[in-house]
Amino acid sequence: MLIRRNRHAESPEREVTDPGLYLRRREFVTGAGAALVLAACGPADDPMAEAKAEATTGAGVETTPFEKATHYNNYYEFGTDKEDPSENAGQLVTRPWSVAIEGEVAKPGTIDLEDLIKPSAVEERIYRMRCVEAWSMVIPWRGVPLKDVLARLEPTSRARYVAFTTLLRPEQMPGQRRRVLEWPYREGLRMDEAMNTLPLLVTGMYGRDLPNQNGAPLRLVVPWKYGFKGIKSIVSIRLTETQPETAWNVAAPDEYGFYANVNPEVDHPRWSQKRERRIGEFSKRPTLMFNGYGDQVAALYAGMDLQKNF
Amino acid sequence: MVAACLLPLAGLAARALGVGGDLGADPIRTVTLTTGMWTLRFLLATLAVTPLRRLAGFAQLAPYRRTFGLLAFSYGSLHFLTYAVLDLWGAWDTLLEDIAKRPYITVGSTGFVMLVPLAITSTRAWIRRLGKRWVQLHRLVYVAALAGCLHFLWLVKKDVREPLLYAGILAALFAARGLVLLRPSLGLSR
Numbered sequence: 001m002l003i004r005r006n007r008h009a010e011s012p013e014r015e016v017t018d019p020g021l022y023l024r025r026r027e028f029v030t031g032a033g034a035a036l037v038l039a040a041c042g043p044a045d046d047p048m049a050e051a052k053a054e055a056t057t058g059a060g061v062e063t064t065p066f067e068k069a070t071h072y073n074n075y076y077e078f079g080t081d082k083e084d085p086s087e088n089a090g091q092l093v094t095r096p097w098s099v100a101i102e103g104e105v106a107k108p109g110t111i112d113l114e115d116l117i118k119p120s121a122v123e124e125r126i127y128r129m130r131c132v133e134a135w136s137m138v139i140p141w142r143g144v145p146l147k148d149v150l151a152r153l154e155p156t157s158r159a160r161y162v163a164f165t166t167l168l169r170p171e172q173m174p175g176q177r178r179r180v181l182e183w184p185y186r187e188g189l190r191m192d193e194a195m196n197t198l199p200l201l202v203t204g205m206y207g208r209d210l211p212n213q214n215g216a217p218l219r220l221v222v223p224w225k226y227g228f229k230g231i232k233s234i235v236s237i238r239l240t241e242t243q244p245e246t247a248w249n250v251a252a253p254d255e256y257g258f259y260a261n262v263n264p265e266v267d268h269p270r271w272s273q274k275r276e277r278r279i280g281e282f283s284k285r286p287t288l289m290f291n292g293y294g295d296q297v298a299a300l301y302a303g304m305d306l307q308k309n310f
Numbered sequence: 311m312v313a314a315c316l317l318p319l320a321g322l323a324a325r326a327l328g329v330g331g332d333l334g335a336d337p338i339r340t341v342t343l344t345t346g347m348w349t350l351r352f353l354l355a356t357l358a359v360t361p362l363r364r365l366a367g368f369a370q371l372a373p374y375r376r377t378f379g380l381l382a383f384s385y386g387s388l389h390f391l392t393y394a395v396l397d398l399w400g401a402w403d404t405l406l407e408d409i410a411k412r413p414y415i416t417v418g419s420t421g422f423v424m425l426v427p428l429a430i431t432s433t434r435a436w437i438r439r440l441g442k443r444w445v446q447l448h449r450l451v452y453v454a455a456l457a458g459c460l461h462f463l464w465l466v467k468k469d470v471r472e473p474l475l476y477a478g479i480l481a482a483l484f485a486a487r488g489l490v491l492l493r494p495s496l497g498l499s500r
Contacts, residue, residue, distance in 0.1 A: 047400075072335035080469040082334070133467065135336060180469050251468060270464060271412055275401065279335045283400045 048286045055128070055292030063126060064137035066206045068279050073213045074131065075232060076180055077166065077173040084175070085213035092172045092233070094217040103163070103238040106154035113218055117203060119152060120144035124207075125200060127223040129230070130262045130291045132248075134284075135277045141221050142204035147195040155191070155239050163188040163244035164220060165236035181247050187231035188244035188258070189222065192300055198223055198293060201234075224293040226260040257310040261301070262291035266310050311374065315381050318348050319388070338396050345389035350462065352382035353455045354479055361486035364493075376432050379451065383429040386422050414464035421457025424450045455480055 054061055075085040097113040122144055130136040150162065166185035170176040176183045189199070200221045203210060210216040215232025222229045228248050238244075248256035255269050264274045264287040275284040290297050301309075322344055325333050333340045359375040362368045394405055408415045428448055430436070437444050459480050463473035 068335040076468075135339075267411075270414060272404075272408070275404075277336060277338070282338075284397075 047283075051286050051288055052292065055288055056295075061126065061138055062280070063140055063206075064279050069137055069139055069205070070211050070213060072279065074133075074227070075175075075213055075215070077175045077183070077185065077233075078213065079175050080180060086211075088174055089212035089216075092169075092212045092216070094212065094233075097217050097235075099218065099234060100236040100238075101153055102236060103240050104156040104159035105239050106156070113203075116149065116218075117144055117201070120148045122203075123200075127198075127200075127221060128291050129221070129223065129227050130276060130287065132226040132228055132256065132260070132268065132273075134271060134273065134275065134287075135279055136291075137279050140206055141200055141202045142207070143200040143202035143221070145197060146199040146201050146220070147197065149201055149237075150194055150239075153237070153239070158241045159239035160191050161188055161240045161243055162191065162194045163236075163238045163240050164231045164234050165238075166231055167233045167235045181251050184235075185231060185247045186244065187220065187229055187246050188240075189229075190243075190300075191239075193222070193297075196297060196300065198296055224262060224290040224297045226256075226262060228256065229260050259301075259306070259309050261306060261310075262287060263289060263306055263310070265289075266307055312377060312381070315352070315377070318344060319385070338392065342389060342392045342397060345385050345392060346462070349382050349386040349389050350455075350458045350476055352378045352385060353451070353458055354476065354483065356382055356451060357455060357480070357483045357487070361483060361490060364490045365486060380429060380432060383425045386425055390419070390422050414461050417457045417464065418461035421454045421461060424454040424457070428454075452484070455483075 071086045072082045073085040074082070075089065078085040078088040098110050099113060099116055100110050102108050122142060124140060124142050126138060126140045128136060128138050146162075164187045166183075167173070168176065168184035170183075193199070202215070202219050202221050203217060205211075205214060210219065215230070218234045219232040220230050220234065229246075243258060246256075246258055248260075249258055262273075267273050273287055276287045277284050288294075321330070322333070322341055324330050326337070326341075356375055356378040359371050359378065363371050394402070398405055398408075409419045410416065428450060431440060431444060431447060440447065459473065459477045462476060463470060466473055
């Protein structure tokens with residue numbers, strides 16, 4: 001098949017904006033104002049204050065280099081070493097892709113990925129991502145708000161939770177040939193968590209389609225929870241009445257809970273959650289409650305004992 | 311032989327300078343893991359010398375027991391320092407809390423501390439000075455190796471294959487040592 005490219009209409013490669021600058025364009029706008037505000041504030045030597053300021057204003061936020069975000073991954077379906085997903089995920093075939101819509105919805109069925117995403121306005125959002133292992137990144141995601149997609153599915157009055165499932169395809173996902181976790185990977189959210197403005201159904205990052213090792217072609221991002229809640233390569237969305245089982249909670253219930261909210265006051269049984277290594281930085285930084293998104297989500301947990309419901 | 315055993319360290323240094331690859335997205339973690347793995351490997355190598363010598367007849371390995379032991383201590387020191395100084399940069403006050411509250415760090419630090427007197431008394435002068443007590447003191451290497459295996463097992467998130475492999479090797483070395491000790495009573499020839 002002859003694919004035509006209109007080379008006259010294209011800009012030369014050298015004129016393309018550096019992706020790093022392109023992705024930080026909004027930061028330049030917010031950063032200018034925030035810098036003035038911060039200059040009027042107290043001393044800059046308090047790491048906690050710095051982290052909080054960065055979280056609220058976005059000033060000084062550096063997105064993690066693309067190379068690191070795509071070569072340091074936890075995606076056990078492709079192996080348990082950090083370099084395994086980038087080495088092994090190339091074999092995953094991500095088109096055609098459809099998502100099963102099941103459970104407490106008006107019209108259950110199967111929908112093509114394109115049809116699932118198309119009706120929503122695609123947004124680009126820069127979110128912090130905090131892994132339960134105590135490292136973190138800042139990633140510019142591209143996707144659609146989960147709440148918009150869920151609203152379109154017309155949940156019934158019995159829908160109290162959203163459950164997601166990853167693809168099960170051991171012939172292309174070599175890690176699934178061993179039961180290091182129960183396959184397929186499952187995750188879930190409470191309905192009010194899912195209808196919050198923050199969660200994104202993501203199809204891209206850094207201005208391009210999701211690489212396979214980052215969860216192509218469709219993944220969830222819930223920035224105030226530990227990264228393992230961000231289920232990858234989604235093939236099923238089911239609305240349920242009862243709390244769904246989730247992969248890490250099944251694997252180690254005393255270490256990984258259903259809520260998995262980022263919380264410096266609730267340690268993992270084997271390591272502290274008070275600090276984290278922002279990939280690319282030398283010193284560890286203090287971990288923020290709800291990963292710094294408390295303003296938008298703390299109300300969801302009013303009155304809940306977060307030590308018990310971890 | 312010592313030069314070959316220092317290759318992992320040279321590899322890390324090279325990658326730190328950008329030669330032959332890099333140290334990955336989390337360099338401190340890479341250095342910590344690599345130095346830790348080689349501490350454990352040289353500890354097991356140290357414990358393998360006598361069984362290989364006595365049961366398999368590799369007499370030429372004898373002088374390497376101390377070499378491997380000191381290499382284990384060297385890598386162990388680098389491992390501990392990488393964690394205590396680099397990983398905890400700016401938060402060194404949390405070191406004692408980590409050692410007290412995180413079981414894998416408790417057992418790892420204990421194992422490392424045990425290697426200190428072993429390294430100090432590794433010289434011929436000390437062997438002479440301590441006599442029979444030297445042998446008793448250096449049995450601590452078994453405890454240190456066990457502590458190292460537990461340290462590894464308790465820090466891994468879920469994939470326990472590699473820690474179990476090392477624990478298996480340690481168990482085999484314990485069994486081999488048991489065989490060496492019991493050989494006379496089992497009627498096996500020297």
